[in-house]
Every structure is written in C-alpha cells, then in structure tokens.
Amino acid sequence: MRVARALMAAMPRAMRPAAFVDMALAALIVLALSAISRADEHVQEWIPDVLVFPDDAEVVSDRAVGSAIRMFSISTERDVAEILATWEENLRQGGYAITQQSDELLDGAIEFSGPGIVNAKIILAPTAETGRNVIQFDATLE
Structure with a gap:
C-alpha cells in the first residue's frame, strides 16, 4: 500500500x-x-498426485542428493495412522506397487514403487516436541 x-x-x-x-x-x-x-510448491515433484496432504501440513525438510535420492518431511496435527491408511489405498488404486505386507502398515510405514520411482518409503517419524506428527518420505528415482 x-x-x-x-x-x-x-x-x-x-x-x-x-x-x-x-x-x-x-x-x-x-x-x-x-x-x-x-507454499504448495514445496512438495517435491516426484511425490505421487494421489497423496493428498493435510491442510495443516508444514514442510520440515526438503532435500535432494544427486539426481536420484530424495528426502522430504512434513508435520501435521492430524492422525498419521489414518493418513497412511488412506495414502496406501490411494497409491494402490493409482497403480503403484505396495511392497510391504498389510500388517507392516501398523508399524507406520508404506513402501512403494511406480512411475519414475524405483522405491520409496513413507514413515511416521518420532513425534516432534511441538505436538505435531512428522511424516518422512525417502525415495530413489529412476
């Protein structure tokens, strides 16, 4: 003004x-x-479109190592178990191969591969002192 x-x-x-x-x-x-x-552009391009991030998601870290390794994490106050269950179903319906057993989801992790992704893992990280849950993404790209 x-x-x-x-x-x-x-x-x-x-x-x-x-x-x-x-x-x-x-x-x-x-x-x-x-x-x-x-703020929305902080999501790395390799992350599948079928993963809908919570409205309160905040980027905690965003790293690329070389041309193929990617690490990314967000924090949210939402229930991560619910988010991971939804994401696993969305990945499966989106044509991504889920490479862990269903009971491993209870451990707070999703392992998958798909277009442009050799392998990737989404895990629930230890809870931050802020009371927000942290979700980490690690991937090896083609």
Whole structure:
C-alpha cells in the first residue's frame, strides 16, 4: 500500500486516475496470493498426485542428493495412522506397487514403487516436541 501511495504522490494531479489506485491494489493482491501459493510448491515433484496432504501440513525438510535420492518431511496435527491408511489405498488404486505386507502398515510405514520411482518409503517419524506428527518420505528415482 505504501508503494501505491508513493507512486500516486509522485504523479502530477492531472495524471492520477482513480483506476490507478484499483490497479495498484490489484497488483498487491496478486503478489500476496503468489506468495501464498508458493507454499504448495514445496512438495517435491516426484511425490505421487494421489497423496493428498493435510491442510495443516508444514514442510520440515526438503532435500535432494544427486539426481536420484530424495528426502522430504512434513508435520501435521492430524492422525498419521489414518493418513497412511488412506495414502496406501490411494497409491494402490493409482497403480503403484505396495511392497510391504498389510500388517507392516501398523508399524507406520508404506513402501512403494511406480512411475519414475524405483522405491520409496513413507514413515511416521518420532513425534516432534511441538505436538505435531512428522511424516518422512525417502525415495530413489529412476
């Protein structure tokens, strides 16, 4: 808003159309929305689209080692057992091969492979001191 006012003050009165204020405000809104949408861009591209992240998910770490190794983690207050059960079903229905036995899901892990992914594992990490649950992703890409 300060930028818009500064630009308006610098313009001669005859050149200050009311539309300028609207345009400046629209530009500021677009910039703010762009910043918000970037939060979603932190999810690594290799993560299957069938994995729907909780609304309160926060990126904890995001790493790439070389061209094939990926590590990624998020935190959430949601029930991770429920999330993992849903994700396992979504991966299976999405054509990904689940490589662990069903009872291993009780251990808080999903192992899978699929398009572009040699192998990947999603695990429930030890709970953070903040009371949020941490979910870690490790993958080897093709």
